[in-house]
Amino acid sequence: MAAARTKTLRADVAIAGGGPVGLTLALALARRGYSTVVADAAAPPKPGKSGADSRAYFIAYGCWRIFKALELEDALLANAEPVTSVEAEGRIGGISFLADECSEPVLGYMVESANLLPVLHNAVKAETSVTLIAPAKIESVAFGDPDAVLQLASGEVRASLVIGCDGAKSIVRKAAGLRWEGWDYDAKAISATVKLSKPHNSSARQVFLPGGPLAVLPLKGDRANLIWTERAAVADALMALDDRGFEAELAKSAGDFVPGAKLSGGRHVFPVSLRVADKFHGPRVALAGDSAHVIHPLGGQGLNLGLKDAAALVDVIAEAGRAGLDIGGPSSLEPYTRWRRTDVMSAAAAMEAFARVFSGPLPVRLVAGLAMQAAGSVREARKLFAREAGGDLGELPSLMRAG
Numbered sequence: 001m002a003a004a005r006t007k008t009l010r011a012d013v014a015i016a017g018g019g020p021v022g023l024t025l026a027l028a029l030a031r032r033g034y035s036t037v038v039a040d041a042a043a044p045p046k047p048g049k050s051g052a053d054s055r056a057y058f059i060a061y062g063c064w065r066i067f068k069a070l071e072l073e074d075a076l077l078a079n080a081e082p083v084t085s086v087e088a089e090g091r092i093g094g095i096s097f098l099a100d101e102c103s104e105p106v107l108g109y110m111v112e113s114a115n116l117l118p119v120l121h122n123a124v125k126a127e128t129s130v131t132l133i134a135p136a137k138i139e140s141v142a143f144g145d146p147d148a149v150l151q152l153a154s155g156e157v158r159a160s161l162v163i164g165c166d167g168a169k170s171i172v173r174k175a176a177g178l179r180w181e182g183w184d185y186d187a188k189a190i191s192a193t194v195k196l197s198k199p200h201n202s203s204a205r206q207v208f209l210p211g212g213p214l215a216v217l218p219l220k221g222d223r224a225n226l227i228w229t230e231r232a233a234v235a236d237a238l239m240a241l242d243d244r245g246f247e248a249e250l251a252k253s254a255g256d257f258v259p260g261a262k263l264s265g266g267r268h269v270f271p272v273s274l275r276v277a278d279k280f281h282g283p284r285v286a287l288a289g290d291s292a293h294v295i296h297p298l299g300g301q302g303l304n305l306g307l308k309d310a311a312a313l314v315d316v317i318a319e320a321g322r323a324g325l326d327i328g329g330p331s332s333l334e335p336y337t338r339w340r341r342t343d344v345m346s347a348a349a350a351m352e353a354f355a356r357v358f359s360g361p362l363p364v365r366l367v368a369g370l371a372m373q374a375a376g377s378v379r380e381a382r383k384l385f386a387r388e389a390g391g392d393l394g395e396l397p398s399l400m401r402a403g
């Protein structure tokens with residue numbers, strides 16, 4: 001039986017999806033004086049429970065400034081590991097750079113999903129102008145005038161603007177008729193946490209194996225988060241192994257890279273694709289995070305792009321508000337697509353080039369490895385890589401500016 005539709009809630013902005021991007025956006029809008037209602041299909045995380053998601057995120061120092069500005073830094077630092085160097089290796093040659101090269105103490109921080117979401121939820125709970133409804137699946141979305149409406153089983157949310165932060169399968173994007181272009185790779189990414197037998201020295205490392213990249217990302221307590229990308233059938237076979245069998249395959253494929261690694265948590269597998277919405281806005285709608293773009297996880301950039309979307313959107317909304325414009329009007333939101341889609345397309349193109357080159361035939365991989373090594377020997381190139389990895393290039397939203 002359908003639940004009675006009793007309640008109507010109203011806010012300046014309705015946010016579909018309370019993942020890391022949706023919650024960060026709600027907090028940032030609250031600081032600019034906008035009220036929001038966030039609806040998420042999943043229940044809020046329970047304190048002390050690690051949750052079902054084994055992912056850990058590299059948050060580049062440029063995006064970390066968003067958390068700092070929202071006063072989340074102290075709570076996050078309790079469980080975050082700083083990243084002070086990055087090393088990427090091809091079959092021959094590679095590149096490495098240090099935080100020093102971008103004149104920042106760290107390139108970014110590794111934060112486990114199981115630690116990030118509770119910090120965001122606690123901050124949202126303390127914010128009176130954010131109402132979080134969860135668990136609450138959004139059943140449909142309609143864009144009218146003057147309101148857009150999110151329909152939930154328990155009622156509806158009305159707002160001048162709906163922002164889809166509801167992930168790659170976004171119901172908001174579909175309802176708005178925004179095209180979703182791209183492709184799936186014949187690849188899957190396995191995320192797993194391991195205990196290392198040697199200190200990781202706060203270094204994020206990536207090696208390009210014949211089946212795809214393996215990233216070893218430092219976590220607190222000499223643990224590391226692995227993102228092991230393999231052809232889809234191989235990844236499925238690895239997932240079907242028990243823990244000891246998985247560790248044995250890891251040792252066989254990359255033993256010298258992760259000596260003595262032992263699993264210390266669950267494993268999860270994710271499809272790998274590249275898709276970008278043709279526009280990030282429409283009448284009374286905007287998209288942010290994975291609802292607007294998904295890219296190969298090899299550069300650890302997906303969430304960073306989503307956090308930049310959130311920060312940029314706050315500037316665009318505030319600018320429209322200051323000018324006395326309707327914040328859901330297409331002309332108010334036009335600058336958002338122009339600003340963010342360009343940045344996303346260049347990150348997507350870089351990830352695509354890496355993914356193709358390093359899964360190509362051996363001679364191509366050899367040349368690419370040598371090219372990386374050559375670039376890595378030039379200080380200015382290393383500086384540029386360091387600033388790119390730190391999310392500190394291009395036109396930055398106000399929440400991401402230093403100082």
Ligand SMILES: Cc1cc2nc3c(=O)[nH]c(=O)nc-3n(C[C@H](O)[C@H](O)[C@H](O)COP(=O)(O)OP(=O)(O)OC[C@H]3O[C@@H](n4cnc5c(N)ncnc54)[C@H](O)[C@@H]3O)c2cc1C
Pocket residue numbers: 016017018019020021022039040041042055056057058059136137138139165166167168170171189190191227270288289290291297299300301302303304305306
């Ligand atoms: C293995 C792996 C490793 C990664 N590592 C990194 C990294 O190191 N750094 C980085 O920057 N990025 C990384 N990424 C990318 C990152 O995971 C995503 O970009 C990020 O999770 C996107 O956040 P989001 O809030 O946009 O979407 P999601 O995290 O997908 O959240 C969407 C939310 O919407 C809710 N929702 C969906 N549909 C509905 C509905 N109908 N009604 C109500 N709620 C709904 C869901 O419950 C969910 O809470 C990685 C990805 C993978 C696969």
